[in-house]
Amino acid sequence: MEENKKTEQQPDPVEKKRCAVVAIIGRPSAGKSTFLNTVCGEKVSIVSPVPQTTRNAIRGIVNGSRGQLVFIDTPGYHDSEKKMNLRLQRLTRERIPESDCILYLIDSVREPGNEEDRICEILKPVSSRVVIGLNKIDLPSAKPSRIRRYLEEKLPEMPASRIFEISAEKDRHIGPLLTALFDLSPEGDILYPEELYTDQEVEFRIAEIIREKAILHTRQEIPHAMYVDIADMEMKRNGKELWVRAFLVVERESQKAMVIGKAASKIKMIREEAMKEFRHIFSYYIHLDLQVRVNKNWRQKDPLLGRLLGR
Template sequence: MNQDTLNYKAGYIALAGRPNVGKSTLVNTIMGQKIAAVSPKPQTTRRRQLGILTLPQSQLIFVDAPGIHLQHHKLGEALNQTAEEIISDVDVIAWVVDGSAEPSGDDLQARDLLIQGKRRKKLVLIVNKIDRVLEENRPAVLERYQSLLPDARPVLVSATTKEGVDELLAVISDLLPVHPPYYDEDEITDLYEREIAADLIREAALKHLREEVPHALAVRVDEFKEREDGKTYVAATLFVERESQKGIVIGQGAEMLKRIGTSARVEMEKMGDRSIFLELRVKVAKGWRDDPDFLRRLGFEIKKKK
């Protein structure tokens, strides 16, 4: 074993924070390619996803978590639980905040969750979206957030312009334990293509639909198969909570559903580098966000609090 192998560092880093601060965008930027769904609407991420970055001296395994927030539904409860479980399993916790906004109730909810029970974890404070903060205001922004988590190593970044991202990787690598790599270097995420496809379809819907419907939407991929003609055939169902929402998602002359389908297909083709034939349909599943059986079928498990 040579010196390099002996000093190799590897570990898991949770990206925790309120919805919409840019956690998934940051994962995509760090990976240099799109693996996670991103949208301007909160609560885009609904399940844990890994972004595995293998460098010569270290392997950084980012865990993209659902945004932590004050919940109103069983779904919200499941999302917070997922985030909480992620936090308890990692080596480093990164609290991601939006530097262009004031700290909010959801930010504090996230902060409280990640320092709960005096977890002995290394902490990093990622102040994101600094492309929207004037140079002269940055120290004050940093200080405001740092006073809320004084034990964390702070870094200012922009996930969209990449500013500060190299420094962030250096800070995190420094905090990781000496450990051999957990994954092969060609592994970049742990989700299967069909699961990512479901997220990209929901991302497309979030992009095109107005406020009220998106949160009521769930996507299930029913088929995902390679065809003889080289195209990949994907069929998916979009679930909404009410008949009226079904009308909105389909739209006049099915215009909306077509628009969602086209956006999703383009993103899926970009990611997989191949042609996709995408077929979407819409179904009503009344009150699914509060239906434990439906949530379980979608892969959300609500556990009883100990």
């Protein structure tokens, strides 16, 4: 009787790690910053109901069993000929060729407009690297089917398998979208240590938190007419306390009075809420000395805009 031959079972091949830089693009208030904070599990990008809160390319890092995704939250793409808005548009466009993948987030509540048309024109040549998230589907007024029909017309090469209906705020259906991004990611070593969820400097994160709280407590034109200048930072008590002196800078004296508030009530509230947020983010205590000053028409000053916007 012929002896049975045993077939040696081959082990399953181990998938190599993947790593990608992913640019997040979309109209203002599409939920880009909320998405970034949700997938990173920490506060990376400030969030407010005021459109165009994000002014810089914010990096958030997601680590998984398949590798690492380095997200860049770009400013909302807004059609405007103002000097600052033109710089923000350029900042967003520049991130596309620098990225391995692009995540296009669309507010499924709003009707597509001219800005959406412009974004689709930019993405059409690189659609093979694009994943789309139809955001805010948890809202009753969401109409993802309408957005899908729009995308069939504007991005006909985009496969339906890379379009996902999600809620960044409620953390719904994010997993399949991340899987699609990993599928598009090239094989390679991770760029950052796995314990990191952002590469932002401490000074930048402090300034952004202050700006977020100021935006929430001001109105009309003031949120867009404001930036934060960190004048001094000094670590004390053997690394247990960071002393920070910062200025909320506005364009006009009348705005200064509005930010300070009656009996300094508003600036005090902004300071207290910022310090409360710091306690959730940093391992050391941050003492904040916050004041308001005027830099007249700062949004027309190219050197300052270049410094604030990182270009």
